[in-house]
Amino acid sequence: MTTPIWYNLALLLIKPLYQWRIKKRATHLEQYQAECLERFGPFQPALNTASIWFHAVSVGETNAAQPLIEHYLKLGHAVLVTNTTKTGQARSKALFAQAEYAQLFQAVYLPADQKQIVRAFFAKYQPKILLLVETELWPNLIDQANQFAVPSLLINARLSEKSAQAYAKVPSLTQPMLQGLSQILAQDQATQQRFNDLGANLNNNKVVGSIKYDIQAPAGLAEQVVKLLLDWQLAERKVMTIASTHAPEEQQLLTLLKAKLEQNPDYVCIVVPRHPERFDTIFNLCQSLQLETQRRSLGQRIEAHTQVYLADSMGELWLWYALSQVCFVGGSLNEPGGGHNILEPLVLNVATVIGPNYFNFQSIVDEFIEAKAILLGQDAEQVVQQLLACIENPDLAEQLNTDAQHVLMRNRGSLQQHIDVIDKYLADCDQ
Incomplete structure (x- = not known):
């Protein structure tokens, strides 16, 4: 050529x-x-x-x-x-x-x-x-x-x-x-x-x-998770992660979650922005919403009073998923969106919610939706409702995870x- x-x-x-x-x-x-x-x-x-x-x-x-x-x-x-x-x-x-x-x-x-x-x-x-x-x-x-x-x-x-x-x-x-x-x-x-x-x-x-179905959690992840659950006293906390997010997803979701985070000290939201150049912007957003926020980049931990944990680090996404009971995979509420990989949290048995703009992973996501193995929110308000539903109803999260494992197994x-x-x-x- x-x-x-x-x-x-x-x-x-x-x-x-x-x-x-x-x-x-x-x-x-x-x-x-x-x-x-x-x-x-x-x-x-x-x-x-x-x-x-x-x-x-x-x-x-x-x-x-x-x-x-x-x-x-x-x-x-x-x-x-x-x-x-x-x-x-x-x-x-x-x-x-x-x-x-x-x-x-x-x-x-x-x-x-x-x-x-x-x-x-x-x-x-x-x-x-x-x-x-x-x-x-x-x-x-x-x-x-x-x-x-x-x-x-x-x-x-x-x-x-x-x-x-x-x-x-x-x-x-x-x-x-x-x-x-x-x-x-x-x-x-x-x-x-x-x-x-x-x-x-x-x-x-x-x-x-897709090779992505064959992914496995990194070596040593389980030990790291057990240590943080103990050191950060997370065993009794209700942890959700919003990951690989783009503007304006963080603002939309945190604004809607604010009241719940303030009313329930057991709740904590881990935020993992997709692009490191936006880390400071997201911290300032949390400050403007008056949410008690700690930052990974400063070596801070999730404390008893933490409402938002800003995971402003690279290469630790698996860890944040593994600490969660439910997650939102970003790049799917923003416009034009396109979505990101849903398989990482699913491999870890983390109930998963996405928005409607997932064309970058169309065939993969469609199969999980058809199997009722993930939740699809049409807007930020519905995504938040679904995140909270999984947190508050462990049976719902468990059923999603069971169905997701079936899809994963047949595609490997x-x-x-x-x-x-x-x-x-x-x-x-x-x-």
Whole structure:
């Protein structure tokens, strides 16, 4: 495939804007300079060549790829992970940049999708396979993978109707890009059909389910939960978590919960905003609502008088879910929304509530709704009613969790199907 001239010209024109955005979100000059080097080169030295390269845009995709990455690290394969967002890279390093994998694992930002930059990245890191997670498609990235004879697979692939419509508007870019992929491993038939309609190679597009169903709680989580339940005296508290939230979800939900939190000292709400740059904003919101709030970033704990606990940390979402009896998974009340992964709390037997805007996880959520295994609120008021219903009626929460476990069990197995396909490509690479 060859990317269209107009696409490369457009990237050249927006490069200054891209650099400005990096500078704007950087907390200091050294951070800005370091990120620019990773995005535009010259790049960090390669810790390993002939690595398995995973690209996961942000936290959700990194979490989805976690069991696959762990599988290959444990087998002794070198792994390179690239992310698009700061939170995604932080999550990658939190998961794998540890002594056990220190010589095998490297995490850097994805380079900007300009042809010469991507070419230089391939030349420096020399991966043997490229695994793109979910919907992360970049024309020059796929083009250069072909130029360097590196197989490129779209794994755990999902594509919403809205995203498919956007891709359909630029067929001169989309069709060659999809045909440049070695294989698409789709989560469901709807995704498979959408890729087919956009011009993907029919022979290399198969449904293998979602890896996310195969996720497991992190090692050591149970011990950490038991310790906090004891140290923070949470055993008798009624704990709810509103997680991966976006504006204005926190304001809507906390405003509606305020009276209940004030009337019932046993109630506590853990708030886990999706983006770290909003942590201070959410703390100020809690202050304006006159809710007694403690912060994780200050090393504070949930006290007897705590009404809101602001979990302004990275990589601890599993912990906050595990301390809860019920949760709301955010990004589903805001507009346009799209939702986030509901499987993490469900794996932990935490009753789960979401809003109506969940198109990023359409097929997964629909199956749980059909099984009456999660609750769907049409607006903030209904979400709060459902959260409180689960807190106040343990039988309701238990029934939701029982039904959710049935759905989880019948969908597991995608991880092994992914491994089987990837191993075939790795075997060809090693010949």
